[in-house]
Amino acid sequence: MSAGQAQATPAAPTTEASSKSIPATQKSWRVTGSGDIDKVLKFGDVPVPKLKKGDILVKVQAAALNPVGHKVLKLLPGFIARRAKAHEFEIAGVVVDANGTEFKEGDEIFGAIPVLSVFQNGYGALAQYTAVSAQQAILRPKNVTPTQAAGLSIAGLTAYQGLIDIAKLEAGQSVFINGGSTAVGSFAIQLAKAKGAHVAVSASGKNEQYVRNLGADEFFDYTKAPLHEQLLAADPNPKYHVFLEAVGMNDPTLFVESEKYLAPGGVFLDVGPQGGYLKFFWKVFLQPSWLGGTKRKWKLIALDVKKEYLVAFAKLVEEGKVKPLVDSVFSFEDTLKAYERIKTSRATGKVVVKVDPTAE
Ligand SMILES: NC(=O)c1ccc[n+]([C@@H]2O[C@H](COP(=O)([O-])OP(=O)(O)OC[C@H]3O[C@@H](n4cnc5c(N)ncnc54)[C@H](OP(=O)(O)O)[C@@H]3O)[C@@H](O)[C@H]2O)c1
Known part of the structure; x- marks a missing residue:
């Protein structure tokens, strides 16, 4: 699949899934320690997880990767990192044990397994079978395939939580999205347009058409000059009501200068600084x-995977207002190659691993 291609082909009918066919062991990509992902992520056999109350067992069709997947393994101590018998945080799959929840066996779902749960309970997305909270999964919209749906929940809900829940974006307002071609930014453009907002976006010049196709009204090339200088020169009128920093910067300048382009009651949303923490702490929290x-x-925005977000987001997908974004698809065995792609920081859309080779 080519970069940024958004498909919307009909999904396959419900897949046969019998709990009798669940094996005792399975293949997974497990974490063996702290460090570079290509050194510590290993392919092998692990037990199929036992379910806690409220969890469902899912036969994974596809898993999507996230930048935090490789970054977190450099931060966690080895004894915690090693708890992940299967890594990563978002999936599409088929329910094979509904475990007394609202789901039934054979339901095709998508959802997320929060980072904390993976290191607490041991099971994430890169396994043939995984446990997911019934509160963090939802039936897959029929207009998207498992490969497309696998990457909807983390970046999509981060954009949703930020723009809709935290910033309460309204029709007619204007929003600036720094990093319109990141997965978070690309979903944010679509959500903001669906809400009826005016959307200005930064990306590198090669991605201008990509973000405009998603709905961006205005474009700034961040490679031409420091973005805060471009925004000061543009002197937007009216000022933006919401500024979404969707890259993960290690310099707080965009916030520090934001009075000039963010309206007085406006909110600066941040997916999380990636360094320069002392300067951030002083500039953002302490300096009066x-x-x-x-x-x-x-x-x-600290993503909280709520069912209500999944329901609202899936509805927008079903209505065609938000399209899935797939940068590239790799086989289960080629998961380390998929990480190479996401580590370039150049993906447009989600990097997906097809765990079940027969999945659409
Ligand atoms: N807080 C949370 O709960 C949460 C949840 C999810 C993600 N995140 C964070 O959100 C950030 C984005 O994640 P993602 O999965 O959306 O990333 P991603 O899709 O992997 O980002 C790749 C994109 O980043 C763009 N990019 C790289 N450097 C840029 C810059 N300086 N300015 C503008 N665009 C730039 C690249 O475009 P070009 O080639 O044009 O540069 C590329 O299209 C990460 O830091 C991630 O850790 C946080």
């Missing part, structure tokens, strides 16, 4: 406005 501090609200 009389000492030059920024008179704007800064909010971190």
Whole structure:
């Protein structure tokens, strides 16, 4: 599949799935320690997970990768990292044990397994079978395939939580999205347009058409000059109501300068700084406005995978207002190659691993 291709072909009918056919062991990509993902992620046999109350057992069709998947393994101590018998956080698959929940066997779902759960309970997305909370999964919209649906929940819900729940974006408002070609940014453009907002976006020049196709009204090439300087020169009128930082910067300048382009009641949403923490801490939390501090609200989006977000997001997908975004698809055995792709930081859309080779 080519970069950024958004498909919307009908999904296959419900797959046969019998609990009798569930094996005791399975293949997975497990974490063997702390460090570079290509060194510590290993392919092998692990037990099929036992379910806790409220969890469903899912036969995984496809898993999608996230930047945090490789970054977190450099931060966690080895004894915690090793708890993940299967890594990664988002899937599409078929319910093979509904475990007394609202689901039934054979239901085709998509959903997310939060980072904390993977290291607490041991099972994430890169396995043939995994346990998912019934509260963090939902029936897959019929207009998307498992390969497309696998990448809807983490980046999609991060954009949803930020724009809709935290910033309460309204029709007619204007939003700036820094990093419109990141997966988070690309879903955010579509959500903001579906809401009836005016959308300005930054990306590198080669991705201008990509973000415009998603609905961007205005474009800034961040490679031409520092973005805050371009925004100061543009002097937007009206100022943006919401600024979404969807890259993960290690410099708080975009926030520090935001009074000039973010409306007084506006909110600066951040997917999370990736370094420069001392400067961030001082500029964002400590420096009072009389000492030059920024008179704007800064909010971190810490994704909370809520069922209500999944329901609302899936509805937008079903209505065709939000399209899935797939950068590339790799086989289960080629998962390390899939990580090479995401580690370039150049993907447009989700990097997906087809766990079940027969999945659409
Ligand atoms: N807080 C949360 O709960 C949460 C949840 C999900 C993700 N995140 C974070 O959100 C960030 C984005 O994740 P993702 O999965 O959406 O990323 P991604 O899809 O892997 O990002 C790749 C894209 O980043 C763009 N990019 C790279 N450097 C850029 C820059 N300086 N300015 C603008 N665009 C740039 C690239 O476009 P070009 O080739 O044009 O540069 C490429 O299209 C990551 O830091 C991730 O850790 C946080």
